[in-house]
Amino acid sequence: MTASLHVVDHALLSHRLAELRDVATPSPRFRRLLAEIGAMLTVEATRGLPSVTAKVTTPLTTMDHRRLAGPEPVLVAVLRAGLGLLEGAMQILPDAPVGHVGLMRDEHTLQPSQYLLRMPPEVTTRGAILYDPMLATGGSAIAAISRVKESGAPVVRFVCVVAAPEGVAKLREAHPDVPIYTAALDVKLNERGFIVPGLGDAGDRCFGTE
Numbered sequence: 001m002t003a004s005l006h007v008v009d010h011a012l013l014s015h016r017l018a019e020l021r022d023v024a025t026p027s028p029r030f031r032r033l034l035a036e037i038g039a040m041l042t043v044e045a046t047r048g049l050p051s052v053t054a055k056v057t058t059p060l061t062t063m064d065h066r067r068l069a070g071p072e073p074v075l076v077a078v079l080r081a082g083l084g085l086l087e088g089a090m091q092i093l094p095d096a097p098v099g100h101v102g103l104m105r106d107e108h109t110l111q112p113s114q115y116l117l118r119m120p121p122e123v124t125t126r127g128a129i130l131y132d133p134m135l136a137t138g139g140s141a142i143a144a145i146s147r148v149k150e151s152g153a154p155v156v157r158f159v160c161v162v163a164a165p166e167g168v169a170k171l172r173e174a175h176p177d178v179p180i181y182t183a184a185l186d187v188k189l190n191e192r193g194f195i196v197p198g199l200g201d202a203g204d205r206c207f208g209t210e
């Protein structure tokens, strides 16, 4: 099995991504754009959620209508930058429980280390959608998905904004059952493990740190 890769193509998404990438975009606007992109990507990532047909009574008549078969999946933000996407995801799935995985990538070894894991119990039945704007070497995504699976998630989806081919390949190899949804597949990683052309360090740009 190979994980499916969905590079989401939409004029409004691309428009926002152009501004997100722009080095001149300030933190408040960057956060707002991430939230909007998070909402759009959530629509795509949930396209195939199981649905059922149920009766709906309109003011005029009764009809059969498609509705979600079950409760909303758990949303998991990979800290810190995943918080930006999460905000938009919560608008689309307002009843979804929320989990957090705190990971920090060492800037020299590029290895992620975990500093937090909080997962709601519903993850064992509902499955999870993970959010992190950057898929660079793939180390953070692989670790975050492993934690969520260890917490009992039967189904996992991964949402990012920009992905490097190197990270996509590693993630597909490590978690072939996890579909990837991204707004862009970029060209490469540079020698410092940054995605090129990318958008810089999403966590720092979100929260104004260096």
Ligand code: PRP
Residues within 6 Å of the ligand: 078, 079, 080, 081, 082, 103, 104, 105, 106, 110, 112, 132, 133, 134, 135, 136, 137, 138, 139, 140, 141, 167, 193, 201, 202, 203, 204
């Ligand atoms: C960045 C980014 C991803 C990770 C991607 O986070 O938000 O989580 O690096 O890199 P990888 O694919 O090579 O693992 P960072 O560790 O800088 O933490 P932050 O979100 O707190 O800034």
